[in-house]
Amino acid sequence: MSIIFKKSVPGRKGVQLPECDVPVLKKIDSKYLRSEDAQLCELSELDIVRHFTGLSRKNYGVDTNFYPLGSCTMKYNPKITEKIAALDGFSSLHPLLPQLRRGGSLTQGALSVIYELEQQLCEITGMDAFTTHPLAGAHGELTGMMLIAAYHKKKGNNKKVVIIPDEAHGTNPSSASIAGFEIRSVPTGENGRIDLEKLIPMIDQNTAAIMMTNPNTLGLFNPDIKKIANAAHAFDAMLYYDGANLNAILGKFRPGDADFDVIHVNLHKTFATPHGGGGPGAGPVGVKKHLEQFLPISRVAKRTDGIYALEYNYPDSIGYIAPFYGNFSVCLKAYAYILNLGAQGLIDVSENAVLNANYVFHSLKHYYEVPYPGTCMHECVFSARKQTENGVHALDIAKALIDKGMHPPTVYFPLIVKEALMVEPTETESKETLDTFIAAMIEIAHRAESEPQVFSDFPKTTPVSRLDETKAVKNMDFSYIT
Amino acid sequence: MSYISTTDTQKKQMLDVCGVDSIKKLFADIPPELQPKSFALPGGKSEFELHSFFQQLASKNYSHLVNFLGGGFYDHFIPAAIDALVSRSEFYTAYTPYQPELSQGTLQAIYEYQSDICRLTGLDIANASLYDGGTALFEACQMAISATGRRKIVMDGGVNPIYRKMINSYAANLSIELVDISVSHGQSDRDAIFKAIDDKTAIVLLQNPNFFGVIDDHSDIVNQCHEKGILAVQSVYPVAMALLKTPGEQGFDIATGEGQSLGLPLSFGGPYLGFMSVRKELARKMPGRVVARTTDTQNREGFVLSLQAREQHIRREKATSNICSNEALCALRAHMYLSLIGKEGFKEVASLCYNKANYAKERIKGIPGVEVMETSPTFNEFTIKLPMDAAECAGKLIDLGFAAGFPLGRYYKGMENYLLIAITEKRTKFEIGRLAEALEAVVCQ
Numbered sequence: 001m002s003i004i005f006k007k008s009v010p011g012r013k014g015v016q017l018p019e020c021d022v023p024v025l026k027k028i029d030s031k032y033l034r035s036e037d038a039q040l041c042e043l044s045e046l047d048i049v050r051h052f053t054g055l056s057r058k059n060y061g062v063d064t065n066f067y068p069l070g071s072c073t074m075k076y077n078p079k080i081t082e083k084i085a086a087l088d089g090f091s092s093l094h095p096l097l098p099q100l101r102r103g104g105s106l107t108q109g110a111l112s113v114i115y116e117l118e119q120q121l122c123e124i125t126g127m128d129a130f131t132t133h134p135l136a137g138a139h140g141e142l143t144g145m146m147l148i149a150a151y152h153k154k155k156g157n158n159k160k161v162v163i164i165p166d167e168a169h170g171t172n173p174s175s176a177s178i179a180g181f182e183i184r185s186v187p188t189g190e191n192g193r194i195d196l197e198k199l200i201p202m203i204d205q206n207t208a209a210i211m212m213t214n215p216n217t218l219g220l221f222n223p224d225i226k227k228i229a230n231a232a233h234a235f236d237a238m239l240y241y242d243g244a245n246l247n248a249i250l251g252k253f254r255p256g257d258a259d260f261d262v263i264h265v266n267l268h269k270t271f272a273t274p275h276g277g278g279g280p281g282a283g284p285v286g287v288k289k290h291l292e293q294f295l296p297i298s299r300v301a302k303r304t305d306g307i308y309a310l311e312y313n314y315p316d317s318i319g320y321i322a323p324f325y326g327n328f329s330v331c332l333k334a335y336a337y338i339l340n341l342g343a344q345g346l347i348d349v350s351e352n353a354v355l356n357a358n359y360v361f362h363s364l365k366h367y368y369e370v371p372y373p374g375t376c377m378h379e380c381v382f383s384a385r386k387q388t389e390n391g392v393h394a395l396d397i398a399k400a401l402i403d404k405g406m407h408p409p410t411v412y413f414p415l416i417v418k419e420a421l422m423v424e425p426t427e428t429e430s431k432e433t434l435d436t437f438i439a440a441m442i443e444i445a446h447r448a449e450s451e452p453q454v455f456s457d458f459p460k461t462t463p464v465s466r467l468d469e470t471k472a473v474k475n476m477d478f479s480y481i482t
Numbered sequence: 483m484s485y486i487s488t489t490d491t492q493k494k495q496m497l498d499v500c501g502v503d504s505i506k507k508l509f510a511d512i513p514p515e516l517q518p519k520s521f522a523l524p525g526g527k528s529e530f531e532l533h534s535f536f537q538q539l540a541s542k543n544y545s546h547l548v549n550f551l552g553g554g555f556y557d558h559f560i561p562a563a564i565d566a567l568v569s570r571s572e573f574y575t576a577y578t579p580y581q582p583e584l585s586q587g588t589l590q591a592i593y594e595y596q597s598d599i600c601r602l603t604g605l606d607i608a609n610a611s612l613y614d615g616g617t618a619l620f621e622a623c624q625m626a627i628s629a630t631g632r633r634k635i636v637m638d639g640g641v642n643p644i645y646r647k648m649i650n651s652y653a654a655n656l657s658i659e660l661v662d663i664s665v666s667h668g669q670s671d672r673d674a675i676f677k678a679i680d681d682k683t684a685i686v687l688l689q690n691p692n693f694f695g696v697i698d699d700h701s702d703i704v705n706q707c708h709e710k711g712i713l714a715v716q717s718v719y720p721v722a723m724a725l726l727k728t729p730g731e732q733g734f735d736i737a738t739g740e741g742q743s744l745g746l747p748l749s750f751g752g753p754y755l756g757f758m759s760v761r762k763e764l765a766r767k768m769p770g771r772v773v774a775r776t777t778d779t780q781n782r783e784g785f786v787l788s789l790q791a792r793e794q795h796i797r798r799e800k801a802t803s804n805i806c807s808n809e810a811l812c813a814l815r816a817h818m819y820l821s822l823i824g825k826e827g828f829k830e831v832a833s834l835c836y837n838k839a840n841y842a843k844e845r846i847k848g849i850p851g852v853e854v855m856e857t858s859p860t861f862n863e864f865t866i867k868l869p870m871d872a873a874e875c876a877g878k879l880i881d882l883g884f885a886a887g888f889p890l891g892r893y894y895k896g897m898e899n900y901l902l903i904a905i906t907e908k909r910t911k912f913e914i915g916r917l918a919e920a921l922e923a924v925v926c927q
Contacts, residue, residue: 354505
């Protein structure tokens with residue numbers, strides 16, 4: 001489809017604005033004015049509706065196709081939560097309103113959403129206090145690392161090092177680094193869990209924190225987590241939980257019970273808020289009591305008379321990390337989702353997410369190499385190493401799946417698995433969908449042996465075939481020049 | 483309700499394949515002592531109950547007040563077509579476009595959005611979005627620290643105080659020196675800024691229009707910065723970019739801003755949209771995703787995520803930023819907004835804001851005891867000085883149906899009697915008149 005600017009017709013309009021109902025009193029001094037107009041497009045409403053509807057049809061989403069993108073929890077997003085977030089009482093509410101005198105009383109509904117969501121996240125994760133402010137998962141990680149830095153500073157601890165397993169999400173080392181820490185990587189053992197014999201001696205008085213996710217990015221639960229917590233706490237190092245994989249453990253395991261000190265939760269994964277083609281997400285952060293005083297301001301408190309109020313008087317707080325209270329409408333949708341499902345519904349989520357992943361795992365384990373055997377949790381990781389012997393790589397398998405009408409799994413992550421294929425089916429997919437996927441994957445495995453040469457042409461059914469990424473970097477065409 | 487379609491019979495079939503007889507056994511890696519100590523959540527609610535519950539909560543929020551609150555976040559008109567189009571679930575239920583063949587819709591839209599931002603700001607390259615205007619400004623600081631190897635940041639007092647607070651938080655553990663420069667007569671204080679910048683300074687942060695709504699041309703400050711090898715960033719209000727001199731024209735290296743005004747609802751603080759554009763030379767220092775136009779194997783035009791070697795999933799602790807999820811759907815809204823409003827419409831919106839704000843100043847000027855701050859030109863927001871505490875005054879105006887503005891004493895010491903009033907194209911002559919009358923009634927009480 002042609003770029004929108006190419007369709008522009010001088011003089012055409014998409015929106016009619018009201019006439020100016022006030023007298024024009026003065027003009028802006030020309031020295032402050034731009035020399036030429038911003039070259040926005042000139043199109044009718046219908047032109048624009050056709051353009052974007054056309055673009056939407058070139059996209060896969062959870063609503064159109066199976067989307068087993070590992071680590072991303074692409075589950076179905078219930079429509080009712082969109083309807084709730086669009087209620088005028090929420091969507092038209094100015095965030096500065098509660099900061100006016102007595103303004104808190106004007107936003108009781110919104111403040112209650114924040115407070116009650118925080119309470120429920122505490123109960124779900126076993127933490128003592130939450131903040132909804134972080135605007136995405138990685139922003140939650142950064143906030144968590146800032147909290148840990150503030151904790152150590154307050155205690156006079158001079159700690160600079162954060163230990164992170166080599167299978168971790170890339171955001172973990174990046175966030176810890178941006179918070180001012182040095183990163184040490186700890187290898188994964190043969191059983192697919194953090195190598196305890198290597199980890200334990202690494203922890204010392206210099207260790208500020210250990211960042212983990214459990215289950216980890218291999219989809220494996222670490223039963224030794226209490227040992228790790230104890231080893232960390234012996235040196236007053238904090239244990240951080242990356243909540244990206246929380247969909248595996250709702251009602252089955254609470255990070256707080258295993259002595260994790262800080263956690264972030266990806267509402268756009270576990271709590272079914274749509275990912276929007278890259279965002280917005282939300283990454284609320286939970287802490288244990290000893291870190292609560294450092295949480296970002298503002299915080300929402302519930303007074304004894306049941307009134308919700310914004311509180312700012314936390315002298316040890318790390319301060320503002322977001323302009324307001326987080327990605328509120330994302331939080332609202334997640335809160336609605338939690339209320340919708342209730343305790344049993346959330347347990348069903350994890351049970352079925354784990355069942356679906358294991359079903360895929362056992363159905364495909366004879367066709368694709370399994371780098372780390374064992375019962376997986378919400379996702380399973382295969383390697384296409386066997387297929388590479390015929391020249392078929394993980395990327396080729398991904399592209400072959402596209403032609404079978406499915407979004408591919410995550411490929412080449414975790415980095416420690418060569419030719420990784422990381423499948424996260426989520427709980428909302430039916431057995432029929434999984435069976436279709438499994439059949440496609442088996443057929444692809446067979447074809448990788450019988451006709452490996454055909455793979456480089458995939459995908460063939462999409463609006464474009466494989467794109468020239470080298471040329472993209474070389475030409476740096478990031479903006480349309482008329 | 484958990485939106486699960488697997489039946490009990492199917493579960494049994496699946497468990498057979500897994501070689502276990504119960505789902506419980508799939509969780510055997512979780513030791514018994516780590517079973518949840520509690521999971522005391524309420525039972526689920528039906529869709530109908532859920533909707534009623536939230537309707538009630540929504541009705542407790544005073545979203546119906548006539549809105550003169552701004553502070554960088556404005557009550558602008560949003561064309562209905564945006565909601566209709568952005569509700570296409572092909573857009574909103576997709577993930578980050580890692581598989582470009584399945585994501586050409588998102589990718590082309592983001593490329594077009596990047597083009598919009600370049601056109602608004604007069605700079606070469608825009609990224610695919612950041613969380614909000616404040617985090618975007620801090621990302622600009624990180625870029626400058628990396629590009630210059632220096633660690634001092636000079637912040638103009640006209641930069642949104644919320645953003646300056648955020649930067650303070652982020653810089654706390656990074657051995658960064660932060661210098662705050664107060665404004666003079668509402669504008670950037672040249673003398674103080676020139677005195678503050680030196681060969682240790684990485685970047686100067688400016689805003690246009692600034693937090694008081696004041697318009698400026700920062701070309702002279704940018705020149706001084708460049709002579710000392712310092713980068714300069716301007717945080718801009720995108721609607722004003724329809725008329726005002728662009729960051730590019732003023733010589734800025736980086737432009738950032740809050741895109742909420744471009745078709746995003748206020749939604750009690752988010753999700754919003756941080757935008758950023760830079761000079762070409764800074765492309766590889768830029769945070770976040772960026773979409774490039776390229777070609778496929780058959781030489782057809784197509785779009786991909788590019789310059790990924792900067793990003794966390796490749797470079798881990800050496801990445802330019804830790805950002806992963808951004809605000810893609812908000813960027814899509816902004817692009818839809820700018821496309822619908824169009825070249826002429828965008829200028830009309832900006833002119834309506836400007837003209838109505840001038841009219842409001844004129845109306846308020848006549849109120850005894852109220853002074854409109856007019857030493858410097860303003861865009862759609864302006865400051866008034868009251869003969870009483872502004873927070874108290876704004877509180878009383880709520881009872882009369884107005885969110886009358888933002889009391890500046892909250893962020894500026896000594897400005898307890900000052901109120902910041904924002905006007906958008908949505909405010910009518912009638913509403914402005916009523917506000918003036920109500921304000922007069924309150925101050926003359």
